[in-house]
Amino acid sequence: MTLRHHPLARGFYRLLETAVLPWMRRHRIKADQMTYLGALIAVTVPLGFGLHPLAGLLLMLVSGSADAMDGHLARETAHPSPWGAFLDSSLDRLSDGCYLLGFWILFWQADMALWGALLLWPALVATLMISYVKARAEALGGA
Numbered sequence: 001m002t003l004r005h006h007p008l009a010r011g012f013y014r015l016l017e018t019a020v021l022p023w024m025r026r027h028r029i030k031a032d033q034m035t036y037l038g039a040l041i042a043v044t045v046p047l048g049f050g051l052h053p054l055a056g057l058l059l060m061l062v063s064g065s066a067d068a069m070d071g072h073l074a075r076e077t078a079h080p081s082p083w084g085a086f087l088d089s090s091l092d093r094l095s096d097g098c099y100l101l102g103f104w105i106l107f108w109q110a111d112m113a114l115w116g117a118l119l120l121w122p123a124l125v126a127t128l129m130i131s132y133v134k135a136r137a138e139a140l141g142g143a
Contacts, residue, residue: 016069021076024069031074035088038066042095049102050109056102063095089131096127 003009024034041063049056070088074080100120107116 012068013072016072017076020069021073024073025077029073031070031077031079031084032087034066034070034073035084035091038063038070039091039094041066042098045098045102046105049105053106056106060099060102067092067095089134093127093131097124100124100127 004013041059045056045059045063048059067088070084071080074084100123104113104116104120107113107119
């Protein structure tokens, strides 16, 4: 079972498709606007974690939800574009970095900054590899 087919994910996407996306279409919200919003909220995640772990988690959830909506909105409104895909994947990497910085702040607050750096460095490299692997696969005619 893939993550998208997990019962929680199916419930999230059903809510998205039946309530959130129709509201967004009525208010003429564009997919790129959701991409920017998700990234803007992601930039606040480290501050949220600095204030309280639950604040950081809540900001991550809101940012991730905005990011999940942009692609659906683009497809629903028949406006997917190469620019939108580029913008989304680029700002996703920015968001990943902000989330990881937020986690590092948690380690730092617990006087475990070195452990945080050692654990989060491979995660940072892995998130950066996502774009590289996708670009190479597309250049080679796959994906």
